[in-house]
Amino acid sequence: MSRIFSGIQPSGEITIGNYLGAIRNWVRLIDEHDSIFCVVDQHAITVEYEIAELPKKIFDAAATNIAAGLDPAKCALFVQSRVPEHTELAWYFNTVTPMGDLGRMTQFKEKSKQHRENINVGLFGYPVLQAADILLYKADRVPVGEDQVQHIELARDIARKFNARFGPIFPEPQVILSPTPRIMGLDGQAKMSKSMKNYIGVLEEPASIRSKLAVALTDENRKRRTDPGNPDICNIFTLHKSLSSPEEIDRVNVECRRAGIGCVDCKKILADNMIRELDPIREKFRELERRPDEVHDVLEKGAARCRTIAAATMDEVRRAMGLR
Numbered sequence: 117m118s119r120i121f122s123g124i125q126p127s128g129e130i131t132i133g134n135y136l137g138a139i140r141n142w143v144r145l146i147d148e149h150d151s152i153f154c155v156v157d158q159h160a161i162t163v164e165y166e167i168a169e170l171p172k173k174i175f176d177a178a179a180t181n182i183a184a185g186l187d188p189a190k191c192a193l194f195v196q197s198r199v200p201e202h203t204e205l206a207w208y209f210n211t212v213t214p215m216g217d218l219g220r221m222t223q224f225k226e227k228s229k230q231h232r233e234n235i236n237v238g239l240f241g242y243p244v245l246q247a248a249d250i251l252l253y254k255a256d257r258v259p260v261g262e263d264q265v266q267h268i269e270l271a272r273d274i275a276r277k278f279n280a281r282f283g284p285i286f287p288e289p290q291v292i293l294s295p296t297p298r299i300m301g302l303d304g305q306a307k308m309s310k311s312m313k314n315y316i317g318v319l320e321e322p323a324s325i326r327s328k329l330a331v332a333l334t335d336e337n338r339k340r341r342t343d344p345g346n347p348d349i350c351n352i353f354t355l356h357k358s359l360s361s362p363e364e365i366d367r368v369n370v371e372c373r374r375a376g377i378g379c380v381d382c383k384k385i386l387a388d389n390m391i392r393e394l395d396p397i398r399e400k401f402r403e404l405e406r407r408p409d410e411v412h413d414v415l416e417k418g419a420a421r422c423r424t425i426a427a428a429t430m431d432e433v434r435r436a437m438g439l440r
């Protein structure tokens with residue numbers, strides 16, 4: 117059975133971008149793969165963060181994933197810092213990773229602009245730690261959103277370089293993209309992301325979802341209700357494609373183009389469908405909040421299983437590198 121690995125940062129509210137671009141796909145994949153998912157807290161500390169808030173964010177990220185369908189009976193879910201081999205392997209990978217490759221990473225360039233006051237070595241080496249996350253478990257498939265494709269290509273390069281120098285230990289992991297690999301922010305300007313305040317949260321209340329959608333950007337060329345719209349360039353239509361029924365998607369597609377439906381009604385259909393999808397997740401999350409020990413137990417069991425796999429890989433790696 118092939119193994120999948122993927123991670124999510126506890127850096128804020130989990131967005132519908134995370135959900136539609138990654139988590140919903142993970143839930144579909146766990147039946148057919150040996151599946152490992154990780155709350156990557158050591159990645160989240162590469163930008164400024166509130167120390168006192170981090171434990172809750174880690175808990176919320178884990179509980180949201182469970183609530184969204186990551187059944188702990190079918191996969192391992194754990195917190196990255198509970199398995200110290202991640203950072204050890206990252207250090208070894210640093211020795212085969214050219215600085216130039218890291219400097220070319222789009223995410224590094226973007227985050228360096230956003231966090232000019234703290235462009236630290238951890239931020240620069242983020243993709244090396246990510247390669248270690250994946251390869252520690254010899255995962256051969258990595259389900260992610262489009263923004264992470266470049267990092268997985270680098271993980272493949274790192275595996276190749278390491279194997280060429282020290283012997284064939286690691287697979288070269290391949291990306292599995294979700295059907296909606298890039299969800300744009302509500303302003304249509306950039307990728308939806310936790311830090312940009314351009315998102316709808318997976319746990320958001322219906323009233324808040326409706327008011328955010330009400331002001332979300334649609335086809336900018338459609339100035340009046342009577343103007344025909346173009347769903348191909350409308351972010352709301354992309355969300356319909358992820359959340360509405362095939363009949364509704366067809367209807368919106370046709371009616372928008374001939375001004376048979378206005379943006380207000382189109383958004384109302386989307387809001388109804390989004391709320392229907394997210395309501396059970398929020399309810400399950402609230403239940404888990406009332407039973408935090410259950411979540412901690414899942415994470416401890418996940419870490420215990422992952423430590424066993426990690427120890428075996430590191431034994432092989434240290435021997436191959438002459439560290440014994």
Ligand code: AQP
Nearest residue numbers: 125127133134137138260261297298299308309310311
């Ligand atoms: N907008 C998106 N569309 C599709 N997939 C997305 N992912 C993230 N945003 C989108 C996918 O979600 C998984 C978890 O990634 P992450 O925790 O690194 O997500 P993030 O929200 O981008 O995290 P940040 O860096 O905390 O947020 P910002 O950018 O706000 O600083 C990944 O599989 C990712 O592809």
